[in-house]
Amino acid sequence: MIERSAAVRARAAALMAEVLTGGTLTVYDGPRPAPDAPATGIALATFDVGPCVLHEPGVVITHEVVPRPGLLRAGRAVWFRVTDASGAPVLDGDVGEPGSAAADLEVPHATLTPAMRLTIPQLVYSEV
Numbered sequence: 001m002i003e004r005s006a007a008v009r010a011r012a013a014a015l016m017a018e019v020l021t022g023g024t025l026t027v028y029d030g031p032r033p034a035p036d037a038p039a040t041g042i043a044l045a046t047f048d049v050g051p052c053v054l055h056e057p058g059v060v061i062t063h064e065v066v067p068r069p070g071l072l073r074a075g076r077a078v079w080f081r082v083t084d085a086s087g088a089p090v091l092d093g094d095v096g097e098p099g100s101a102a103a104d105l106e107v108p109h110a111t112l113t114p115a116m117r118l119t120i121p122q123l124v125y126s127e128v
Contacts, residue, residue: 016125017052017060022085025049025065025106025123027095027112032079035092044075044112047120049082050065058126065120072118077110082123091125 006013030041031114077095084090096103097110107118 006057010054013058013060014054016090017054019084019090020049020052020060020062020082022124023049023083023090024087025080025081025082025120027077027118028109029075029078032092032094036089039081039089041078042073042075044073044077045101045118049123052123052125055124060125061122063122065123067118069119072112072114072116074113075111077107077112080105087120 023045026043027045028039028041028043035057046068048066048068050062050066052060052062055061076125079092080095081092093104094102095105095107095110098106100106112118
């Protein structure tokens, strides 16, 4: 198993902070595509990612994940994609309810409706 040094992890996390800042996080229904493939399913909710900072070596965090008004649609939240400011895919993950073993993003209820208020208090990326 290859293990990276703390310095390499810190540089990778710093680069990720730069890439994520100004990007978008979108929650989708339907099956998750391959990482660089076009998004599949219906976009249920979209958030703008604010400034990201290096929180500790290898960990990037932002507390500014701001929902775009009026973009919440009905459906079952299954996966999410974060894109950079140019719209290029950066990372994909699974969505689930609290306690979901495989969820990278936890939401209070996986079934979303337009009347709900969906918030993401922070986005944390760990380069460990």
